[in-house]
Amino acid sequence: MKIAIIGAGIAGLSCACELERNGVSPTIFEKKSYIYNSFDTNICIFNNSSKLYSDPIEYLRKQYGIELHPIARLTKVILNGPDNQTILEKNLGYIFKRGMEEYSLSNQLSKNLKSPITFDTYINSTEELSKSFDHVVVATGNYNIAKSLDLSTSVSSTRVKLALIYGEFETGTLTVWFDEKFAKSSYAYMIAHSNKQAIITLVVNDVSYSEMEFYWKEFLSILENKYTFIATVDLDYYTFLIKHIRINNTFFIGNSGGLIDDFLGHGIINSIESGVLAARTIITGDDYVSAIQPLIDEVKGFRKSLTSFEDSDYSVENFIFRLPGLKGSFDLSTMAR
Ligand SMILES: Cc1cc2nc3c(=O)[nH]c(=O)nc-3n(C[C@H](O)[C@H](O)[C@H](O)COP(=O)(O)OP(=O)(O)OC[C@H]3O[C@@H](n4cnc5c(N)ncnc54)[C@H](O)[C@@H]3O)c2cc1C
Numbered sequence: 001m002k003i004a005i006i007g008a009g010i011a012g013l014s015c016a017c018e019l020e021r022n023g024v025s026p027t028i029f030e031k032k033s034y035i036y037n038s039f040d041t042n043i044c045i046f047n048n049s050s051k052l053y054s055d056p057i058e059y060l061r062k063q064y065g066i067e068l069h070p071i072a073r074l075t076k077v078i079l080n081g082p083d084n085q086t087i088l089e090k091n092l093g094y095i096f097k098r099g100m101e102e103y104s105l106s107n108q109l110s111k112n113l114k115s116p117i118t119f120d121t122y123i124n125s126t127e128e129l130s131k132s133f134d135h136v137v138v139a140t141g142n143y144n145i146a147k148s149l150d151l152s153t154s155v156s157s158t159r160v161k162l163a164l165i166y167g168e169f170e171t172g173t174l175t176v177w178f179d180e181k182f183a184k185s186s187y188a189y190m191i192a193h194s195n196k197q198a199i200i201t202l203v204v205n206d207v208s209y210s211e212m213e214f215y216w217k218e219f220l221s222i223l224e225n226k227y228t229f230i231a232t233v234d235l236d237y238y239t240f241l242i243k244h245i246r247i248n249n250t251f252f253i254g255n256s257g258g259l260i261d262d263f264l265g266h267g268i269i270n271s272i273e274s275g276v277l278a279a280r281t282i283i284t285g286d287d288y289v290s291a292i293q294p295l296i297d298e299v300k301g302f303r304k305s306l307t308s309f310e311d312s313d314y315s316v317e318n319f320i321f322r323l324p325g326l327k328g329s330f331d332l333s334t335m336a337r
């Protein structure tokens with residue numbers, strides 16, 4: 001069976017490894033000359049009470065035989081609203097690294113991969129590949145191919161600014177700020193990977209570059225010069241929904257299948273899961289669309305909750321407790337103010 005995978009990110013690598021576990025060696029194309037993120041960041045994988053599991057690492061191990069090792073457990077979340085602070089202390093999930101280090105998520109996922117990756121190769125269309133391969137898996141992490149096939153809908157644009165900072169930090173802690181003054185209806189957050197270094201991130205939806213600069217300055221002003229800024233990266237990010245997640249012999253997985261929520265909080269698990277499910281259904285001939293439907297429903301539910309927010313809903317508690325999946329992870333009785 002000849003299978004092409006476009007993109008060697010989280011979803012593409014998960015798909016490739018599952019194909020190999022089933023005796024199929026895919027052809028993988030990657031536009032960069034490496035597999036890890038071009039920007040170094042720290043991410044959280046949250047416990048998710050709305051799924052069949054509460055512990056995501058345990059779930060991946062049991063369900064798909066994937067062993068992942070985080071850099072830390074996420075044991076504390078500090079939620080800062082404009083006028084209040086809420087601290088949650090319990091096991092809320094895990095923290096991973098997404099840079100070039102050996103223990104980064106991409107390197108862990110690809111550890112056993114044997115199929116060669118064709119690097120520095122940008123594939124802008126599935127037209128040729130879908131003729132020369134039995135199946136094509138789109139794992140580009142963006143909506144370009146879906147857009148070219150007129151499959152993308154509900155596109156929403158997000159600007160992200162990340163910075164590596166030095167200072168003094170608590171590891172295992174996620175600090176989040178919600179404030180319309182600098183994040184509109186989004187948020188900023190910080191995750192440390194040691195007690196000396198952290199990544200701080202501002203996420204704002206539907207703004208121009210210059211507006212983003214304004215919001216970044218507003219955000220920095222609340223940090224009161226507590227940190228030394230080492231490097232800053234700007235990203236444009238698009239979330240969208242896809243009309244058909246499979247078209248003939250072409251399968252969409254991960255972000256390129258629209259399987260990311262606007263909050264960016266459940267993208268990793270959905271990418272791994274959709275990659276594995278695409279591989280399995282290609283091998284067995286089962287229906288990929290039905291297999292993936294629970295993930296699509298969850299992303300849609302998440303977006304519906306976010307878009308139904310009124311400005312007055314933007315208190316920390318409302319934000320967390322109305323989001324499917326997250327709300328059960330946070331127990332009101334554990335909250336300190
Ligand atoms: C700042 C930020 C923070 C995030 N935090 C979290 C978090 O805390 N928790 C969480 O669960 N999720 C988080 N996410 C989302 C998560 O990173 C994504 O859901 C996940 O990486 C998607 O995996 P993917 O494989 O679909 O795409 P990617 O990981 O983006 O991989 C796509 C790959 O395809 C390659 N590629 C792209 N176009 C082409 C092309 N045309 N031809 C060949 N190769 C191509 C790219 O170079 C890349 O290697 C975050 C995202 C961002 C931006």
